[in-house]
Amino acid sequence: MDSMTIIAVASIVTAGLTIAIGVVGPSLGEGRAVATALTSLAQQPDASATITRTLFVGLAMIESTAIYCFVVSMILIFANPFWNHAIAQVAGK
Amino acid sequence: MRLSPDEMIFWQYGFLKLNATILFTWGLMLVLVVGSMLVTRRLSKGLERSRWQNLLEVVVTTIEKQIEEVGLRQPRKYLGFLGTLFLFVALSALCTVFPGFEPPTGSLSTTAALALCVLVAVPLFGIEGQGLGGYLKSYMEPTIIMLPFNLISEVSRTLALAVRLFGNMMSGAMIIGILLSITPFVFPIVMTVLGLLTGMVQAYIFFVLAAVYIAAATQIRQPKSEPLNPPPKPAKETPWTA
Numbered sequence: 001m002d003s004m005t006i007i008a009v010a011s012i013v014t015a016g017l018t019i020a021i022g023v024v025g026p027s028l029g030e031g032r033a034v035a036t037a038l039t040s041l042a043q044q045p046d047a048s049a050t051i052t053r054t055l056f057v058g059l060a061m062i063e064s065t066a067i068y069c070f071v072v073s074m075i076l077i078f079a080n081p082f083w084n085h086a087i088a089q090v091a092g093k
Numbered sequence: 094m095r096l097s098p099d100e101m102i103f104w105q106y107g108f109l110k111l112n113a114t115i116l117f118t119w120g121l122m123l124v125l126v127v128g129s130m131l132v133t134r135r136l137s138k139g140l141e142r143s144r145w146q147n148l149l150e151v152v153v154t155t156i157e158k159q160i161e162e163v164g165l166r167q168p169r170k171y172l173g174f175l176g177t178l179f180l181f182v183a184l185s186a187l188c189t190v191f192p193g194f195e196p197p198t199g200s201l202s203t204t205a206a207l208a209l210c211v212l213v214a215v216p217l218f219g220i221e222g223q224g225l226g227g228y229l230k231s232y233m234e235p236t237i238i239m240l241p242f243n244l245i246s247e248v249s250r251t252l253a254l255a256v257r258l259f260g261n262m263m264s265g266a267m268i269i270g271i272l273l274s275i276t277p278f279v280f281p282i283v284m285t286v287l288g289l290l291t292g293m294v295q296a297y298i299f300f301v302l303a304a305v306y307i308a309a310a311t312q313i314r315q316p317k318s319e320p321l322n323p324p325p326k327p328a329k330e331t332p333w334t335a
Contacts, residue, residue: 050162053162053301056294056297056298057298057301057302057305060257060294060295060298061298064253064256064257064260067256067257067260067261067264068256068260070260070264071256071259071260071263074263074264074267
């Protein structure tokens with residue numbers, strides 16, 4: 001295997017692993033957050049506006065960790081800096 | 094596949110590039126500015142209003158109410174900055190219904206610029222709210238040991254603001270692009286609708302987070318020596334009325 005193959009394999013496998021492992025934590029957290037919000041909505045329907053707003057903000061903040069993983073995997077696949085470096089070296093030879 | 098509309102270049106002269114992000118940003122700015130100028134040219138104070146004035150009034154009062162609910166006492170003071178952030182991000186998400194339009198917030202340059210605006214605006218509002226010394230003192234709030242961590246959090250939350258908005262808008266465009274090549278018939282429309290919802294939620298999130306940061310920077314702390322008056326407890330005999 002030359003270096004370009006190694007870089008390609010490592011990038012693709014790592015992109016898959018990144019999104020697969022990185023999604024587990026945020027999804028568990030979002031599930032807990034929504035469950036708790038529903039419980040408190042059932043107990044206090046009057047405070048629904050505040051609970052919903054806080055829930056949305058919280059969900060977005062939890063979700064952003066999954067989004068970071070997504071961005072990293074997209075960079076690994078479509079805008080890989082090591083890949084560009086390897087291509088430049090091969091072209092330079 | 095393009096990662097961002099930055100790579101769609103229309104005109105280039107040496108270092109200067111005119112890409113899709115800049116063009117669509119200018120277009121949105123034009124729509125927002127010219128639209129509101131046209132609407133506010135003939136404002137009526139009476140009971141009879143044009144429908145566009147009604148629309149703008151609904152938008153402005155809603156944003157004002159949201160700012161107030163976050164905890165800022167005088168929403169008028171922050172309406173210009175926060176409202177502009179919200180309207181720009183929301184309009185750029187809404188305009189994705191037009192074919193050929195790429196949201197400028199799907200480029201990391203735009204979101205980084207917006208987040209930098211927040212990074213600069215928070216200390217300015219904070220200094221205005223509690224004075225230079227009071228604001229600087231808030232960095233070593235529990236103890237002086239926390240000073241570097243407070244500084245790090247200032248930077249990291251700016252990065253988080255930028256990457257969150259970029260990731261959400263970019264993923265919406267990218268999922269539609271992938272689905273168009275797999276199931277080009279109905280599913281892209283469903284994902285576009287979902288993308289509209291996500292875009293509006295992200296605009297709201299960006300706006301609320303900026304408001305929360307400003308509220309945290311401007312609040313004047315109560316002196317600790319002040320005796321705490323606990324609020325009067327409700328009478329125990331009162332039955333719960335659900």
